[in-house]
Amino acid sequence: MRFLHTMVRVTDLDASLHFYCELLGLEVLNRFDIEAGRFTLVFLAAPGNEVAQVELTHNWDPEPYDGGRNFGHLAYEVEDIYGLCQRMMDAGVTVNRPPRDGHMAFVRSPDQISIELIQKGESLAPQEPWSSMENDGVW
């Protein structure tokens, strides 16, 4: 058996693609616009890491997507946690748990899916503004 994907529902597909692709860095592998069912499915993966995908489900007739505590987060290893968090911040995304230790950070998607970012390899040297940045919200 093998893992295929984690599915999350998204309210605003454009905002979600902006977050998951342009900011986080995933790529679109497939997109299916299903007129009959009035929904769109988009399969995403980290470049070169297509074995583990995220499926975005966008129902064209929106409903509010609340969060629950049974789901925790999606975790990605990243090349440059400072650069990625800066890109998120510049785009108006709150870095809920800043990478004070050069190792780990948390952000949330537009639908409040918690995303853990882990620096690849050894932690980066502590660096401002991250070292002294407080937590903001929950993740």
Place this chain on the structure above:
Amino acid sequence: MRFLHTMVRVTDLDASLHFYCELLGLEVLNRFDIEAGRFTLVFLAAPGNEVAQVELTHNWDPEPYDGGRNFGHLAYEVEDIYGLCQRMMDAGVTVNRPPRDGHMAFVRSPDQISIELIQKGESLAPQEPWSSMENDGVW
């Protein structure tokens, strides 16, 4: 960058390991019992497919873990969807969406995490009791 894991919180670690390992078929890769923080982390993966993991977080001081609609499900490709669903049913797990088509089924973990099962390769030939089994609940 690469995908590391999907984290879910579990109320009853033994019941969850029974579900994810003995019934679903995942394997334990690592387990960390953190006395200081009063939590246990268990990393699971499909055998031979360790690149995509599920992290179970068990907080020793329990809280109710409700579900939310922003998270959808975890999906696994399986070798024998009928055999797996039978094993689930025999263990008292509700097959919320039976594999009527020999292709897809949904079950839920003890903490109501929805799990999609997809038959590897071509769909199996329709077979009772699955072909005529009704949906049960939501997933």
